[in-house]
Amino acid sequence: MELNPKRAASIEMKTALPGPNAQQLLKRRMEHIPRGPFNMVPTFAAKAEGALLTDVDGNTFIDFAGAIGSLNVGHCPPKVVEALKAQLDRYLHPCFHVVMYEPYVALAEKLNQMTPGDHKKKTFFLNSGAEAVENAVKIARKYTGRRAVISFERGFHGRTYMAMSLTSKVKPYKNGFGPFAPDTYKMPYPYYYRAPHGMSQDEVDDYHLHQFEDFFLAEVPGEEVAAIIMEPVQGEGGFVIPSVRFVQGVKALCEQYGMLFIADEVQTGFGRTGKNFAMEHYGVIPDLMTLSKSIAAGLPLSAVTGRSDIMDAPGIGEIGGTYGGSPLGCVAALKVIEMLEEERLAERAAEIGAAVSGRFLRLQQELDRIGDVRTLGAMSAIELVKDPVTKEPDKELTARVLQDAHQHGVIVMGAGIYSNVIRILSPLVITDGQLAEGLDVLEQALRNGLSDT
Numbered sequence: 001m002e003l004n005p006k007r008a009a010s011i012e013m014k015t016a017l018p019g020p021n022a023q024q025l026l027k028r029r030m031e032h033i034p035r036g037p038f039n040m041v042p043t044f045a046a047k048a049e050g051a052l053l054t055d056v057d058g059n060t061f062i063d064f065a066g067a068i069g070s071l072n073v074g075h076c077p078p079k080v081v082e083a084l085k086a087q088l089d090r091y092l093h094p095c096f097h098v099v100m101y102e103p104y105v106a107l108a109e110k111l112n113q114m115t116p117g118d119h120k121k122k123t124f125f126l127n128s129g130a131e132a133v134e135n136a137v138k139i140a141r142k143y144t145g146r147r148a149v150i151s152f153e154r155g156f157h158g159r160t161y162m163a164m165s166l167t168s169k170v171k172p173y174k175n176g177f178g179p180f181a182p183d184t185y186k187m188p189y190p191y192y193y194r195a196p197h198g199m200s201q202d203e204v205d206d207y208h209l210h211q212f213e214d215f216f217l218a219e220v221p222g223e224e225v226a227a228i229i230m231e232p233v234q235g236e237g238g239f240v241i242p243s244v245r246f247v248q249g250v251k252a253l254c255e256q257y258g259m260l261f262i263a264d265e266v267q268t269g270f271g272r273t274g275k276n277f278a279m280e281h282y283g284v285i286p287d288l289m290t291l292s293k294s295i296a297a298g299l300p301l302s303a304v305t306g307r308s309d310i311m312d313a314p315g316i317g318e319i320g321g322t323y324g325g326s327p328l329g330c331v332a333a334l335k336v337i338e339m340l341e342e343e344r345l346a347e348r349a350a351e352i353g354a355a356v357s358g359r360f361l362r363l364q365q366e367l368d369r370i371g372d373v374r375t376l377g378a379m380s381a382i383e384l385v386k387d388p389v390t391k392e393p394d395k396e397l398t399a400r401v402l403q404d405a406h407q408h409g410v411i412v413m414g415a416g417i418y419s420n421v422i423r424i425l426s427p428l429v430i431t432d433g434q435l436a437e438g439l440d441v442l443e444q445a446l447r448n449g450l451s452d453t
Helices: 020-032 078-088 104-115 130-144 161-165 199-220 245-256 327-342 347-367 395-407 432-451
Strands: 045-049 052-057 060-063 121-126 150-151 183-189 224-230 260-264 288-291 304-305 370-376 379-384 414-416 419-426
Touching: 060 347, 078 327, 104 121, 104 130, 104 304, 104 327, 121 130, 130 161, 130 224, 130 260, 130 288, 130 304, 130 347, 150 161, 183 199, 245 260, 327 347, 347 370, 347 379, 347 432, 370 414, 379 395, 395 414, 395 432
Parallel strands: 150 183, 150 224, 224 260, 260 288
Antiparallel strands: 045 052, 052 060, 121 304, 288 304, 370 379, 379 419, 414 419
16 A cells, blocks of 8 residues: 655654653652553653644654554544543443443443354453453353363463463563462464474464364363463564464364353454454454453443353352443443444554555565564554574664654554564554654664664
8 A cells, every 4th residue: 555645744843752841740750650550652641633642842743552552543532522521411430230321231232243243142341451351261261160261372461360370471561470370371372474494374373273182181171171362463472463274273172172262352353453353354253252442442441242141151240340331431432333333444454554564565675674574454563683584583673663763753662572573553543644654754763773783
């Protein structure tokens, strides 16, 4: 996809980062907030709209991070803001467990209709992706009466104890926080770029799928596994994309042994990958799905959606939470879904991904430090290496590129088990001009980073 080069500049950098106002706030942040919560860009937001964010020093950025994939419909979408204002005049939080409210029911109905599969489904709501994962595991164990849960290497499922136990990458997510939840296990997930030399994609898939049979003999019988949880594209793991064959193979194993298939669509959902949900790319219908991030335009909300008989396994009071499915989150999510449908944002995601991958695949021909370019819809990654033959990860170059991009007005994040992947999660409402301008900055940041070596 070629973008229109005629465009007005959106980026405006008035100060280096952090600017004077941001420096004052940083002092307060360091004094009053623990160091643990990480901060990607050393500044503070003042206002934001669409794919643009302006900080407290008047610097305007193009946002390629989208609050870690939470803003598919952009910052402050007018339809969502109007719905929230109207809801504020009605009630804030009667708590669904005390007095029910219609937006909760309406959103559950909508998700039951739009998620993959024609079977009868039910949905309930929580606050975060990690909570959705926790509860999907609880439901799976309750339904199957089994104890074990399998996730995948490089996967990320959250920071609560069960979610953290299912997550890879020890530092920073797990270091020193053990012991972790028992009966959680990890299996390999295909990473075709880093497969042993000479192995085809099919051979990689076959090898990893065969390892399940060995695992069931050596570790836990398949008959004692409640569920396998999988990201259809690994997010924090570096936007690693499996084949249709592999995902369908995992689903076949689930069916063979009576295990549930849980699709963790926290980052991949709501149009991000060019479909409403990433599992649609694979022709696989999950038993349970975990949803969050872009579900409500940045408001805290998550969901577990699944087969009615599975979802009804817990008894009354066994799942839930005081703030789960807040009215504000539900009305925001209903508007997000409306925008997704009316503005064809999943189709727009495919256009964005084509533009990003096209730019960096061309650049890869010139710069062999770009080891791999991966895209599914608007979930795009650029993996940087020190050597194209050995594929040794280049964490330092990645850090330099990110810092340079920030200083020149593009908010972008890294990812990957080796911290050598640049990930792009721009809002799907980004304009062609903003996308091209942001890619120009990112390309120059890469060139600058290479010149510093």
